[in-house]
Amino acid sequence: MSRPVLITGGRLLDPSQELDGPGALLIRDGRIEACGPGIVGPDDAEVVDVDGLVVAPGFIDVHVHFREPGDEHKETIESGARAAVAGGFTTVWTMPNTDPPIDDPAAVGFVRAAGERAGGARVYPVGAASRGLQGEQMTEVGELVAAGAVAVSDDGNPIWHAGLLRRLLEYTQTFGIPVLQHAEDTDLSCGGVMNEGKVATALGLTGAPNAAEAGMVARDCCIAELTGGHLHVCHVSTREAVEQIRRAKERGAHVTAEVTPHHLALTEDAVRGYRTDAKMNPPLRTEEDRESLLDALVDGTIDVIATDHAPHHYEEKEREFDDAPFGVVGLETALGVALIELVESGRLSLGGLVDRLSCAPARIMGLDVGTLRPGARGDIVVFDPAERWTVDASTFVSGSRNTPFVKKELVGRVRATWVDGERRYELPKEASPVREEAPPYVGQGSV
Amino acid sequence: MTAKPTNAGADGLGLGKDLTGLQGLTCEQIEGILDTAEPFKEISERRIKKVPVLRGKTIVNLFLEPSTRTRISFEFAEKRLSADTVNIASAGSSVEKGESLVDTARNLEAMRIDMVVIRHSSAGAAQFLADRIPSNVINAGDGQHEHPTQALLDLLTIRDRLGSIAGRRVCIVGDVRHSRVARSDIWGLMRCGAQVAVCGPKTLIPLGIEELGVTVLSRVEEAIEWAEVLYILRIQLERMVGGFVPSLREYNRFFGVSRARLERAPGDIAILHPGPMNRGVEIDSDVADGPWSLILPQVTNGVAVRMAVLYLLAGGSPERAESAKEAGE
Numbered sequence: 001m002s003r004p005v006l007i008t009g010g011r012l013l014d015p016s017q018e019l020d021g022p023g024a025l026l027i028r029d030g031r032i033e034a035c036g037p038g039i040v041g042p043d044d045a046e047v048v049d050v051d052g053l054v055v056a057p058g059f060i061d062v063h064v065h066f067r068e069p070g071d072e073h074k075e076t077i078e079s080g081a082r083a084a085v086a087g088g089f090t091t092v093w094t095m096p097n098t099d100p101p102i103d104d105p106a107a108v109g110f111v112r113a114a115g116e117r118a119g120g121a122r123v124y125p126v127g128a129a130s131r132g133l134q135g136e137q138m139t140e141v142g143e144l145v146a147a148g149a150v151a152v153s154d155d156g157n158p159i160w161h162a163g164l165l166r167r168l169l170e171y172t173q174t175f176g177i178p179v180l181q182h183a184e185d186t187d188l189s190c191g192g193v194m195n196e197g198k199v200a201t202a203l204g205l206t207g208a209p210n211a212a213e214a215g216m217v218a219r220d221c222c223i224a225e226l227t228g229g230h231l232h233v234c235h236v237s238t239r240e241a242v243e244q245i246r247r248a249k250e251r252g253a254h255v256t257a258e259v260t261p262h263h264l265a266l267t268e269d270a271v272r273g274y275r276t277d278a279k280m281n282p283p284l285r286t287e288e289d290r291e292s293l294l295d296a297l298v299d300g301t302i303d304v305i306a307t308d309h310a311p312h313h314y315e316e317k318e319r320e321f322d323d324a325p326f327g328v329v330g331l332e333t334a335l336g337v338a339l340i341e342l343v344e345s346g347r348l349s350l351g352g353l354v355d356r357l358s359c360a361p362a363r364i365m366g367l368d369v370g371t372l373r374p375g376a377r378g379d380i381v382v383f384d385p386a387e388r389w390t391v392d393a394s395t396f397v398s399g400s401r402n403t404p405f406v407k408k409e410l411v412g413r414v415r416a417t418w419v420d421g422e423r424r425y426e427l428p429k430e431a432s433p434v435r436e437e438a439p440p441y442v443g444q445g446s447v
Numbered sequence: 448m449t450a451k452p453t454n455a456g457a458d459g460l461g462l463g464k465d466l467t468g469l470q471g472l473t474c475e476q477i478e479g480i481l482d483t484a485e486p487f488k489e490i491s492e493r494r495i496k497k498v499p500v501l502r503g504k505t506i507v508n509l510f511l512e513p514s515t516r517t518r519i520s521f522e523f524a525e526k527r528l529s530a531d532t533v534n535i536a537s538a539g540s541s542v543e544k545g546e547s548l549v550d551t552a553r554n555l556e557a558m559r560i561d562m563v564v565i566r567h568s569s570a571g572a573a574q575f576l577a578d579r580i581p582s583n584v585i586n587a588g589d590g591q592h593e594h595p596t597q598a599l600l601d602l603l604t605i606r607d608r609l610g611s612i613a614g615r616r617v618c619i620v621g622d623v624r625h626s627r628v629a630r631s632d633i634w635g636l637m638r639c640g641a642q643v644a645v646c647g648p649k650t651l652i653p654l655g656i657e658e659l660g661v662t663v664l665s666r667v668e669e670a671i672e673w674a675e676v677l678y679i680l681r682i683q684l685e686r687m688v689g690g691f692v693p694s695l696r697e698y699n700r701f702f703g704v705s706r707a708r709l710e711r712a713p714g715d716i717a718i719l720h721p722g723p724m725n726r727g728v729e730i731d732s733d734v735a736d737g738p739w740s741l742i743l744p745q746v747t748n749g750v751a752v753r754m755a756v757l758y759l760l761a762g763g764s765p766e767r768a769e770s771a772k773e774a775g776e
Contacts, residue, residue, distance in 0.1 A: 198655030202470065204570035204592030204627055207654065274571030319547055320569035322590065 004028040005421060006041030010050040010382065014057055015355040016362075016371035025055055027378040030421035035372045050382050053415055056354045057370050058090025058121075058379035060361035063155070063180070063234055063258060063306035064331065066092075066123075067399075068114065069107075070099025075311040075399040077111060080331075081120025083309075083398035085425035087331040088357075088414040090379035091369055092121045095180075096128040097156040103128035103139050105147035112148040120424055121417075122369075122379075124150040129168055129179060135160045138167060145175045150365070153180035155234060158216060160186070162223060169229025178230035178256070178365065181220055183241065184282065188212035193322055195268040195283040203271065205321060210289070213282055214240030221248035224255050232364070233257040235308050237282035239292035246301045256364045258306035259293050261330055261337040262404055266290075270404055276317040276324035278404045280310065297356060298347050304361045307334050311400030329398050333391060335383060336410025343385070344411055350385055378421030387413040459764030465577040465584040466756055468593035469634040477638055481603050483765040484748070484755035486772050490527055491750055500758055500771050501530035506562040507555055510587070511537040511548075514566050516722055516746070517587050517597070521564050524753035530562075548572065549579055556580045562760065565589070570627075583760040591627050596756060597721055598631035600749040602639065604741050605676055607748070608717050613640030618670040620646045620702065621680030621729050622691075624653045628721045629680060633661055646670040647680075647702060650691040667702050671712050679704055679720045682729045695728045705731040709739060717741050 008024040012035060024039040025032065041047065066080035067073075075083075077094070084092045094111060096102035102111060108125045115123025127144035129152040131137045141152055152172065159165045159181055168179045189208035194200050196207025217233055221244050224231035233245060236257050248255045262280065267287050270278035278284060296302040310327025317324050338357070342348040348356075358381075362370025369379050390409050393401035417425040460479040462472070469477065490498055506525050510518050518534070525532045537543055542551055548567075555563065562583040565573050570590030577584035588594040606612055617636050623629045623645045636643045637660055644662040645652060652663055664670050670677060682698055692698045709716060718730070718739040726732045735742060755768070763771060 196654050198658040201653040201655045202630070202659060204590050204630055206591075209654070274574060315547075318549060320567070320575060321571045322569040 004045040010055040014372040064309040077114040078118040079399040081118035084121035085417040088381035108147040169227040183216040210238040225253040281326040339412035487754040501528040598635040618674035
């Protein structure tokens with residue numbers, strides 16, 4: 001096995017064991033061996049001094065789109081997995097709406113194998129909920145799980161038929177996996193390319209109302225309550241959906257939910273000027289919705305942050321707004337955006353943010369990651385919570401650049417990421433800020 | 448795209464390079480365009496309807512959505528100002544072969560053109576083009592967004608009839624939801640100080656329209672009682688298929704503007720319509736052809752307004768419009 005690694009000099013931040021303070025972390029054979037103050041490594045350990053930086057369990061993103069197979073010009077599993085570690089993510093769940101879709105065990109195995117070869121974040125495939133994502137017939141859920149799928153979803157489309165959703169929420173209980181629902185009543189959102197309201201009216205664009213999401217979430221929550229299955233609501237964007245989820249949780253239904261950094265940071269006003277990099281589904285909503293999402297993430301109604309990383313080639317976005325595809329990339333800006341909206345704004349502690357990015361996803365999805373406890377996988381992110389940097393999409397590791405945060409100043413930057421004890425990412429030297437004082441990293445290894 | 452300097456802003460009104468909508472214009476700019484249109488009206492009344500104002504300028508009429516009235520009106524305006532014009536329709540063009548809008552524009556640009564008049568089915572298409580080429584871009588209708596020259600000709604027609612726009616009560620009746628004309632008229636009228644209302648079945652009134660500053664009236668009788676100008680929009684057959692109105696017959700019964708309804712108006716009322724009309728649906732024939740109607744003057748004013756816009760974007764100033772015109776005599 002490789003040399004043990006000792007990460008010293010940092011601030012250990014792990015809400016899963018209420019740990020926040022100076023200390024060191026020893027990784028051996030891919031697993032965390034010790035964690036806390038006064039830890040000393042063996043003589044042969046590689047010592048990485050991360051003076052003043054935060055050492056936290058690697059982030060987990062339960063909602064990304066890597067475009068392989070079918071649209072490798074946008075993103076491959078390799079480029080996506082590497083973009084993930086550049087954003088501090090050590091585990092990602094890839095949605096099955098590729099071409100062809102991931103709806104049989106062979107396809108699941110392909111994603112899994114490609115993920116292992118990628119040398120980035122750990123890639124866990126989400127299998128299709130219905131064959132061909134057609135919304136009619138259930139996939140072989142058990143076979144998909146046996147091949148390595150961690151959940152099922154028709155994301156991109158809602159599971160439209162209430163009967164199918166019911167059967168899925170019942171059937172998946174045998175395998176202990178959630179159903180991830182893209183909640184959209186497409187009859188109501190019909191043709192909508194942005195939020196319905198005054199901005200859409202002024203721009204002459206067709207709008208999708210909040211009710212298209214909230215109505216579906218209400219129905220889905222009723223079915224979750226009926227069946228006892230685990231319903232996970234993807235990319236919540238409306239205050240009304242938040243209300244539905246809050247009520248369902250109060251009633252004891254097994255419902256969890258995620259929100260994207262872009263819905264936490266932006267409103268429909270970002271679309272003005274027909275900016276296709278602000279076009280996604282669900283759309284950016286109003287300030288009232290944004291506030292409600294922030295509150296919901298703080299109070300736990302929404303459990304986790306997920307990026308809905310949706311790469312598209314610039315040519316596909318460089319066109320008429322109606323014709324541009326939905327979606328934005330998010331892996332490499334998630335920390336910086338979330339840190340501004342949640343921590344800088346005073347809504348959440350830094351530990352709270354690490355929880356929503358790492359511990360909470362592991363907790364709600366039952367994953368053996370998201371913690372620095374001894375014995376856990378060596379999935380670690382080291383980041384500078386104070387560094388201000390400006391987004392330059394041309395430097396993205398991702399195969400695509402479609403971000404609404406171009407040229408925005410973000411706070412908080414990932415410096416290095418380990419997966420299974422192996423360093424998979426290190427911020428390039430030229431991207432580091434120039435500092436007058438001595439370099440913060442001394443020791444045998446460096447970050 | 449910095450192949451050549453852009454044609455920005457020598458017009459004296461500060462319109463800039465393009466006219467993509469009325470939302471961003473001031474009252475002074477709008478009135479300035481209308482003032483510039485006044486001297487151009489007369490050219491169309493001459494025996495020889497041509498002046499050399501745009502001689503040597505190349506204008507592309509890029510009509511990627513069917514249009515008869517607007518395209519011909521622009522073409523007359525361009526020809527009467529002596530510009531060289533080329534018409535492109537989507538059928539049979541490279542666009543039909545899948546060429547992107549930005550590539551189409553760059554290829555036109557490479558042939559050294561001066562102006563593009565664009566009609567497109569997607570909102571924002573005119574702005575998209577304007578941001579990417581140095582030529583002047585004039586929006587001749589982009590999806591449900593704006594149709595600024597239509598609103599300008601409407602404003603000119605209202606001003607001709609009522610003497611002023613400020614303080615006038617104008618109600619737009621019909622399919623406001625899907626109408627770029629309604630949006631441009633709302634911006635133009637509000638900028639110029641008119642009071643604006645919209646009226647129609649709620650299925651055809653877009654959400655959030657009150658936040659633009661207009662009043663929503665739910666019955667056409669209320670509209671007629673309130674308004675000095677009734678702007679009637681075309682109700683398209685496909686709206687029935689889309690479930691926005693149950694039938695055209697019912698639309699006519701509850702929202703159609705008829706002589707009987709107009710005769711109950713408390714004062715004078717002027718009728719405008721952007722055309723083409725569906726007689727017997729949104730407007731009855733005796734209204735369209737009656738004393739209230741300004742529909743044909745609108746069409747006549749369309750040519751003058753478009754001449755004014757072409758002239759201003761090409762660098763002309765309002766004060767010199769009269770003399771520029773006389774130079775052609």
